[in-house]
Amino acid sequence: RKEVEQDPGPFNVPEGATVAFNCTYSNSASQSFFWYRQDCRKEPKLLMSVYSSGNEDGRFTAQLNRASQYISLLIRDSKLSDSATYLCVVEYSSASKIIFGSGTRLSIRP
């Protein structure tokens, strides 16, 4: 079983729609969680950290469920520019390393 698992998609949704992704992780020792965005042929860029209490940044909402070991990302009022691959990232602070999920491809159509 992979340490971090995501639905690869692709998710193809119309502009303005709400879309949600989930990501599961296997190691309960995981300590920090992030969502990264990666555009085609570019490096990943941090979208947002994920906190236990859940957090929101504009149209983006991230949530963490430690009991079920998953994190989620919700995008409201999606824009064409949201088209990208979204990577779930889990940090093991004790080992000082981060593990990427396989990514979920999102395509927003006009």
Add this chain to the structure above:
Amino acid sequence: GAVVSQHPSWVICKSGTSVKIECRSLDFQATTMFWYRQFPKQSLMLMATSNEGSKATYEQGVEKDKFLINHASLTLSTLTVTSAHPEDSSFYICSAEGQLNGYTFGSGTRLTVV
């Protein structure tokens, strides 16, 4: 903000030759640097973790003698792909961890071995 410079951005080399990729943290000291490889339509796979002044820790399945990592200073880490073969063609990305900056990625190196 924190910046990580990675060079070269792309390289084409002949099979059997070696290629060195540099990763520099420009405005912060990187206590730990990570090297990832990404094949087309796949996610980043961690290859190794390096700490300044010590040997790199390689992930399972990554040949340490083929992918040489040197982290000689707090601002520079290098990855050398030795005796490169076409199957080593990939997108290599470094990431640097600073004490206050979290993780910052380089822009990546696209390696093509012909």
